[in-house]
Amino acid sequence: MKKYEGYLIDLDGTLYRGSEMIPDAVEFIKRLQQAERRYLYLTNNSSRLPEQVAERLRAFGFPAKPEQVYTSALATANYLKEELSSPYVYVIGEEGLKRAIEEAGCTLTENNPEVVVVGIDRQFTYEKMKKASLFIRQGAQLIGSNPDKALPTEIGLLPGAGSLIAAIATATGVKPLIIGKPEPIILRYALEKLGSSPENTLIIGDNLETDILAGVNSQIDTLLVYSGVTTPEMYEHSSISATYQVASLSEWTI
Ligand SMILES: [Mg+2]
Numbered sequence: 001m002k003k004y005e006g007y008l009i010d011l012d013g014t015l016y017r018g019s020e021m022i023p024d025a026v027e028f029i030k031r032l033q034q035a036e037r038r039y040l041y042l043t044n045n046s047s048r049l050p051e052q053v054a055e056r057l058r059a060f061g062f063p064a065k066p067e068q069v070y071t072s073a074l075a076t077a078n079y080l081k082e083e084l085s086s087p088y089v090y091v092i093g094e095e096g097l098k099r100a101i102e103e104a105g106c107t108l109t110e111n112n113p114e115v116v117v118v119g120i121d122r123q124f125t126y127e128k129m130k131k132a133s134l135f136i137r138q139g140a141q142l143i144g145s146n147p148d149k150a151l152p153t154e155i156g157l158l159p160g161a162g163s164l165i166a167a168i169a170t171a172t173g174v175k176p177l178i179i180g181k182p183e184p185i186i187l188r189y190a191l192e193k194l195g196s197s198p199e200n201t202l203i204i205g206d207n208l209e210t211d212i213l214a215g216v217n218s219q220i221d222t223l224l225v226y227s228g229v230t231t232p233e234m235y236e237h238s239s240i241s242a243t244y245q246v247a248s249l250s251e252w253t254i
Contacts, residue, residue, distance in 0.1 A: 001244070001252075001253060002221070003254075004037070004200055004201060004202040004221070005037065005038060005196055005200040005201070006037070006038045006039065006040075006191070006194045006195070006196025006197075006200055006201040006202070007032060007037060007038070007039040007040070007201070007202050007203075007204060008039070008040055008042045008070075008187075008190055008191075008194065008201060008202070008203045008204070008220075009029075009039055009040070009041055009042060009203075009204045009205075010042060010043065010203075010204060010205030010206060010207065010210075010211045011041055011042075011043045011045070011053070011057075012043075012045075012152065012206075012228065013152075013205075013206035013207065013227060013228020013229050014204060014205050014206045014211075014225055014227060014228060014249075015029070015041075015057070015060070015062060016060050017227070017228065018152065018153070018154060019154075021060035021061060022227055022248075022249075024227075024248045024249050024250040025062075025227070025249050026060065026061045026062055027249075027250065028249035028250065028252065029062050029063060030063065031254055032254060033063050035254045037254060038194050038195065038196055039068065039194075040068055040069070040070045040190055040193060040194050041053065041054075041057065041064060041068055041069045041070065042070050042181070042186070042190055042203075043069070043070075043071050043072070044071075044072045044145075044146035044147075044148050044161075044180040044181050044186075044210060045071060045072070045096075045120065045146075046071055046072045046073035046076065046093060046094070046096050046097040046100075046119035046120060046145040046146060046161065046180075047073075047093075047094040047095065047096050047097070047119070047120050047122075048071070048094075048095070048096045049066075049095065049096050049099055049100075050066040050067070050069040050070075050071065050074065051066040052096070053066075053069045053071065054066045054068065054069050057069075070186075070189070070190045070193055071096060071100070072119070072145040072146040072161075072179055072180030072181075072186060073093070073096045073097040073099075073100040073101075073119065073145060074100050074189075075145075075179045075180065075185060075186040075189045075190070076097065076100065076101065076117060076119070076143060076145045076179045076180075077097075077100035077101045077103065077104035077106070078104065078189050079143070079179055079185055079189075080101060080104055080106050080115065080117070080143075081104040081105060081106070084114070084115060084141075086104055086105035086106045086107075087106060087107075087113070087114035087115050088106070088107045088109045088111075088112070088113045088114050088115070089101055089106045089107070089108055089109065089113050089114070089115045089116070089117055090108070090109060090110060090113040090115070090116045090117070090131065090132060090135050090140065091108055091116075091117045091118075091119075092116070092117070092118045092119070092121045092124065092128050092129075092132055092164065092168075093117065093118065093119035093120065093121050093145065094119065094120060094121055094122065096119075097117065097119040097145060101117065110131060112135075112138070113135050113140050114140055114141065115140055115141045115142075115143055116132045116135050116136055116140045116141070116142050116143070116168070117143045117144075117145065118132065118142070118143070118144050118145065118161065118164055118165045118168055118176070119144070119145035119146065119161045119164075120145075120151070120160060120161040120164070121164060124164055129167060129168060129171065132168050132171075133168060133171045133172050136168070136172040136174055137172060141177070142165075142168060142169065142172065142174050142175075142176040142177070143176060143177045143178075143179065144161060144162070144165035144176040144177070144178045144179065144180075145161055145178075145179055145180055146160075146161050146162065146178065146179065146180025146181065146210075147161070147162040147165070147178050147180060147182075147183075147210075148160035148161055148162050148180075148210065149162040149163055149166075150163070152229070161180075165178070180210075181205075181210040181211060181213075181214040182209065182210050182211075182212075182213035182214035182216075182217050183214070183217070184214075184217055184218045186214070187203075187214055187217075187218040187220065188218070191220075198218060198219050198220045201220050201221070202220070202221050202222070202223055202243075203215040203220050203221070203222045203223070204222075204223045204225060204249070205222070205223075205224070205225070205228075206224070206225055206226070206227055206228025206229055206230055207228065207229050207230065208224070208230055208234070208235065208238050208240045208242075209240070211224075212224055212240050212241075212242045213240050215242075215243070216240060216241070221243040221244075222242045222243050222244070223242065223243065223244045223245070223246065223252065224242035224244070224245045224246075225245075225246055225247075225248070225249055226245070226246070226247045226248075227247075227248065227249075232245070
């Protein structure tokens with residue numbers, strides 16, 4: 001096993017499952033901290049602010065500061081700032097996404113936006129979809145925070161951001177630009193924030209289509225952990241390859 005300087009770590013299914021923490025994961029993060037490794041908590045969920053994510057992690061026992069959290073909302077906001085010079089934006093999304101986009105100097109508007117950004121929005125309506133479609137037909141670019149089709153919850157799998165983005169893409173016939181895992185954009189910004197090179201960084205996650213594919217797409221080594229959505233049987237039948245696999249993070253030597 002190679003030694004890595006930097007770690008990009010998924011949250012749900014990797015550090016906790018819903019409202020249940022994974023004890024081996026807490027011990028693992030404490031080992032990273034003791035060894036003075038750099039790490040970021042990397043999540044596709046755009047609904048929460050970094051301070052809310054850090055607070056939730058601390059409640060589970062993880063050492064976490066807001067600046068150690070990187071979300072698809074922050075990556076989307078950074079893209080709007082760096083690549084599109086903080087445009088006028090119509091946002092379908094929750095507080096985490098809206099706040100990040102505003103903090104990137106963009107103006108939120110329902111009047112002739114240059115970009116439509118779509119993330120998870122549990123108040124999604126036909127009215128919002130109608131507005132987004134008309135703006136895109138008038139020339140606005142469609143950007144999706146993350147492609148997750150479904151969200152695991154206590155009552156089952158609920159529609160995720162990817163489902164809402166797909167609805168608007170279908171309505172307009174436009175292909176969205178996706179920012180979150182497994183796309184390279186979020187990884188590029190996360191590595192910048194971490195101050196680590198792709199060769200010296202390890203992505204840890206439970207999801208083949210997001211976490212592990214993100215590593216494959218950006219030439220970063222990956223550690224698949226069987227504590228979440230993927231079972232060893234599923235991995236055996238998948239075309240996506242992880243660099244390493246473990247049943248628990250306690251097996252990983254830093
Ligand atoms: Mg996960």
